[in-house]
Amino acid sequence: MAQFSRATLRDMPFNAEVAGLLESLDASQGDVSESLSLPAECYTSEAWFEFEKRAVFDREWIALGHVGAIPDPGDYFTLEVFGEPLMIVRGKDGEVRVLSSVCRHRGHLLGDAQGNAKDFTCPFHGWSYDLEGNLTAAPEMEGTLPFEELKRTACLPTFRSAIWNGFVFVNFDGEAEPLDGRLKALSELVRNHNMGGLASITPVEWPGNKWNWKLMQENALEPYHTHYLHTGIHDFAPSSNVKFAEWDESDDGAIYREVGFTHIDGGFNIAEKALFPALPDLTDEERSRVVFAGVMPNLFFGAQADVVFYYVILPQSAGDITLRVGVLTSWDNLSLPTAGQLLNGTIAGIQIFNDQDTAANIRTHKGMGSRVAPRTRWSPNEKTLAQINNWLIKRYKSYADSLGVPAEAAE
Ligand code: FES
Ligand SMILES: [Fe+2]
Structure with missing residues (x-):
């Protein structure tokens, strides 16, 4: 359970629109006295938005909420980030964790919008997880595999998280620089x-x-x-x-x-x-x-x-x-x-x-x-x-460089 799960979107080749926008970013870099706003398509293009999801949101610390809303052990809230269902849970040990809220059986979502729980039991077939995401029950599964074996492979994924001033953040690629230092x-x-x-x-x-x-x-x-x-x-x-x-x-x-x-x-x-x-x-x-x-x-x-x-x-x-x-x-x-x-x-x-x-x-x-x-x-x-x-252009360019695709070569 100590291992954090990585959950980035699959890289996508740039289309011509994204490549063109990448080439036009230099004019928006620099001081307020000399730079231009971003091209308008950076606000409206769905292709650019898909690029941003990968360049920015998959690689940065994404804010989810504040620990003041979950002060007691068992307190939690759920939300979706880019369609990824998450549970932010305060464990028995007082630690706040960001867990997947997707049941490891057939994917039913766990938890309500917010609440206090001793454990999370899936309403579909009764699989149960503790506040750290460990599988604690899986009724009627013994006929196909021992519970101990199932337990090893069917815990809720834990995502890398950080807390700054009480705000909870998740980092999907697990590699973002620590938040405090920035x-x-x-x-x-x-x-x-x-x-x-x-x-x-x-x-x-x-x-x-x-x-x-x-x-x-x-x-x-x-x-x-x-x-x-x-x-x-x-x-x-x-x-x-x-x-x-x-x-x-x-x-x-x-x-x-x-x-x-x-x-x-x-x-x-x-x-x-x-x-x-x-x-x-x-x-x-x-x-x-x-x-x-x-x-x-x-x-x-x-x-x-x-x-x-x-x-x-x-x-x-x-x-x-x-x-x-x-x-x-x-x-x-x-x-x-x-x-x-x-x-x-x-x-x-x-x-x-x-x-x-x-x-x-x-x-x-x-x-x-x-x-x-x-x-x-x-x-x-x-x-x-x-x-x-x-801030943005640094991330846009870093991700584009990491893909190793020169903008001119993109179709
Ligand atoms: S989907 Fe959760 S127990 Fe079946
Ligand atoms: Fe305002």
């Missing part, structure tokens, strides 16, 4: 949020968002739009108060910015105030800002005085993503008698911004499908977008 500056920036010890509400799943996954990160990470798209409701966190980080090749796990508020304990709602008490270890300066961070490719969070809200982005196709949206706060805050109302208010506040961003993302994605779609230069306030592209 998130040093961001870890320091949000250290006093102590996110690893926060509670998480059960994430809300929002399926059917009709835009490319990169547009989601772009919208979340650039401050240029906040004054225009969010006119009037974002003024307490003006783009003039934004601090960007410099791109650091050796610490490139995250793309992020911080935004100073006009007052302490600001919050993303109509009152512009944090609704819960501030987290206990934050300094006044930290309570007067939000850190918006993308742990690439598919986690985005906003860390403010009282809560951290996060989005796990699960791409379904080039133009469709499922979002799992969660809120972290202290266990003390969650035990307040008004916690339910405060949480509802927090989520409703975020929703106001989200509704505006959603409309913009849908319309931008449509624009990317135009025959005359733009490939733009950036504003200085889009520095994070140039950084996202540096």
Whole structure:
């Protein structure tokens, strides 16, 4: 069981479209002052999306959720990443593991959306697995092979996982560089949020968002739009108060910015105030800002005085993503008698911004499908977008090189 399973998709030869896009990436590399956005087809092409699945999502750390939602032994949740059914389970030993939720008999899926289990019994024919994925029962199988033999070959595959600040990640190829070493500056920036010890509400799943996954990160990470798209409701966190980080090749796990508020304990709602008490270890300066961070490719969070809200982005196709949206706060805050109302208010506040961003993302994605779609230069306030592209292109090129197929030779 100690061995991690590898579960990458089969490599595919580039088609002419992918080869052409690979050749055009150089113009999108470099600093915000000189680079262009990605070609529009990188957002709309299903062939490019298939390439990205292999180049990025099969080889990187993919965010799944937060351990605060599964605090006790036996707590678990399930989700699908690119159609791969997974269970994130806290074992009897307190460890969090990422297991396949596919029964080793005939493939029925195990578990509910979330819950607490002593073991996982398949409803189809009653095979049972413990919290570590070991087969513990397989009724009526003794007639063909001894249970001990079956047990050796029919445990649930365990995938390589990592936890950073309480967020659980999976790595399908088993070879990604450890996450901690690539998130040093961001870890320091949000250290006093102590996110690893926060509670998480059960994430809300929002399926059917009709835009490319990169547009989601772009919208979340650039401050240029906040004054225009969010006119009037974002003024307490003006783009003039934004601090960007410099791109650091050796610490490139995250793309992020911080935004100073006009007052302490600001919050993303109509009152512009944090609704819960501030987290206990934050300094006044930290309570007067939000850190918006993308742990690439598919986690985005906003860390403010009282809560951290996060989005796990699960791409379904080039133009469709499922979002799992969660809120972290202290266990003390969650035990307040008004916690339910405060949480509802927090989520409703975020929703106001989200509704505006959603409309913009849908319309931008449509624009990317135009025959005359733009490939733009950036504003200085889009520095994070140039950084996202540096992050992506490094992965795109690395995978293309590993296949050893020169772009010119591809059909
Ligand atoms: S498919 Fe699970 S026990 Fe048969
Ligand atoms: Fe926004």
